[in-house]
Amino acid sequence: MKILVLGAGVVGVTSAYYLARQGHEVTVVDRQPSPAMETSYGNAGQVSFGFSSPWAAPGIPQKAVKWMFQEHAPLKIQPRMDPTMARFMMKMLGNCNPESYATNKERMVRVAEHSRMCIDALRAETGIRYEDRQRGLLQLFRNDKQVAAADKDMQVLAQCGVRHKLLGADELTAIEPALARVPGKFVGGLHLPDDQTGDCHLFTNRLADYCRETLGVTFLFNTTIERLTRVSGRVEAVHTSAGKLTADSYVMALGSYSPFLARDLDIRLPIYPVKGYSLTLPVIDDGGAPQSTVMDETFKVAISRFDNRIRVGGTAELASYDLSLAEKRRATIAMVVRDVFPEGGDLAQAEFWTGLRPMTPDSTPIIGATKYDNLWLNTGHGTLGWTMSCGSAQLLADLVDGRQPAINPDGLSVARYAA
Known part of the structure; x- marks a missing residue:
């Protein structure tokens, strides 16, 4: 399946890694000249699975x-x-309040602990150091x-x-x-x-190199994403400064800028x-x-x-x-x-x-399907983007493939805000 990943921060690049690893043809699009040039550039350097609160x-x-x-x-x-x-x-x-805090804490730790296992396996498989x-x-x-x-x-x-x-x-x-x-x-x-600790910018760039050289992922940099268009309940195309791009499925991993693009499709993201x-x-x-x-x-x-x-x-x-x-x-x-x-x-x-x-208002990322059957979200990670990146990306890849997910995805999609 041909998949477009929108955004080349740590969440977008890890999404590309897991999707390409499962055999998909992946292209990553970003307005910057290289990976991890915005929020993933100078974060605190902590990969804090247990500190997910x-x-x-x-x-x-x-x-x-x-x-x-x-x-x-x-x-x-x-x-x-x-x-x-x-x-x-x-x-x-x-x-x-205590009830919401307990619910949100459990969801965050669920993703974070899965991410701990994923990043350890990724480091062993790819050999990257950061x-x-x-x-x-x-x-x-x-x-x-x-x-x-x-x-x-x-x-x-x-x-x-x-x-x-x-x-x-x-x-x-x-x-x-x-x-x-x-x-x-x-x-x-x-x-x-x-x-764990490390340099997120270095991690993302070295993983992007691995994706390109070993998994065949294509990166389109210096490419501004302008809007999405839809036809009959599906995303039809991504319109960019480099022209119209099409794929079988689309993954939105644009961090704080996700709400602007989602708004074109009448999706309200509380980010x-x-x-x-x-x-x-x-x-x-x-x-x-x-x-x-x-x-x-x-x-x-x-x-x-x-x-x-x-x-x-x-x-x-x-x-x-x-x-x-x-x-x-x-x-x-x-x-x-x-x-x-x-x-x-x-x-x-x-x-x-x-x-x-x-x-997000509950600090939990938004991972999973939307009302469009070929649009997926992996965004809203707050201060824990790197911490949760590998776990949320691996979960997303399972969901896109229709596989039994490695962890329970309940409460993680945008559907939790419908009420």
Whole structure:
């Protein structure tokens, strides 16, 4: 079957990999000159299967009010007359209850744990390397209230078979030795030993090379996708700056831009761009730098280790599709890495970046069929695009082929928003 994948970020390229691996003739279309040049370029570097949690959680509305008055808050909202933002926030608030949180958490962990097995198998099959490390993630708690709040997450992790361990303050340095240089800052942590780190941009490019050279995937770069047209309940064609493209089936993996294209087909995707920032700085002292990924729970900032670089990613900003670099956000993530690993990297040489995470109101990606029998969705992964990419792409390939899926797909398609 001839399949067009729309989007060459990490979700689009992994979709191409699994579809081509199952024997399909795959073409990937993207407006950028190479893979992973937008949201997949400078993400936090964490592949955090066990850390898959909904943003919409009990207590978040109250926290959001407090964050409005904090200089280094993890969430910022830029006031604007934006009805799309207002609808998204209302739907997100509707998920901030214990029942919805438990449902959404289970769905996210289901995809993420499948993704863990998939990325391990992909790495073994393809042999690609991407400055990756398989040393886990350490969530750091600055107060006892955060430790207590982790109990519910640990219950879900236990139910899903995710390995984890709650650590006391004196046990943190066994996982991250550099924390010995900042004594007294953290009261404990949650260690997820099966989580991983790496450079998502490098991963996506090397996988794209493998797809092209080994699986025969075609990539059409510098090609703007303009619109989709339909005939008799099917997508007829994709109209691009390079002309009209046709296929037997189409996969939409356009992240935050998916709603614009889906709107042509009367499909409403409740995806809103949540702006995130990162700094990438050179390591200057290995002993003072992280060895894997740490997540500062207070500021929601992740600090990940590459070979000779540190990637610091965090903050969430509701600012529509604005891609300007805000110095206040830089100050926040710089403050955190300076506070946790003050001797590890050189902030004076840091690269500052921003990207748009495609967030759904329930934080769960949208994977599966649509009302058009040849249009499939793989989008809306929020902050966990790389974490869930392999699992969601493998699931999608099963669904496209009509195979018995490797995991239960219930609650993952766009149909969950019909009510």
